[in-house]
Amino acid sequence: MVTAAKNRDKLTLGVLRFVKSSLDALRKDKGENLTDEEVIAGLKKRIKQGKDSVEKFTAGNRSDLVETESKQLEIVSAYLPQQMTEAELEAVVDKVILEAQVTSKKDFGKVMGLVVKESAGRADGKLIKSIVEKKLT
Structure with a gap:
């Protein structure tokens, strides 16, 4: 987040803040620190929501929102472990x-x-x- 803030990358900064707040809410609900698996599950949930949004925006012919959401998905995906082929x-x-x-x-x-x-x-x-x-x- 610090790098995104220094580079004035508003999109990345916004996405990272959203993900951090989501993970903080999960941690608070659980009452203890999250395991790596729980963090990964939280990130995957965000990606799934984003993919659903992209589908809806595409159906609604909103290419501007499709592009923004796709960029956000790329940012979140970068924090997931390498997927199996x-x-x-x-x-x-x-x-x-x-x-x-x-x-x-x-x-x-x-x-x-x-x-x-x-x-x-x-x-x-x-x-x-x-x-x-x-x-x-």
Whole structure:
């Protein structure tokens, strides 16, 4: 935030202040310091809200707001851990399916839970779902 303030980058400064206040509210609700996973979950929540906003702005033909929201998403995304590639995620799914000895689509929920746990917040849920569905068919 200090760098953004010194550079007079109002957009970045505003986004970082918003994220900080959101995380402070989470910490206050919890009553203790947040873990890294909780901070990541808070950032992902902000990104999800931003993506929803971009979709609505696009549908409403508001290109100015789409551009601003997209820039904000880029700023927040820079603070998340590196996301897994599709190939890395497929390897994790294959490993989980082998270890859990899953053979049918009935175990979809079990596989999803294990993959989400294994990926530790470094993969998008929709991507995980599509890969697991593909592997279990």
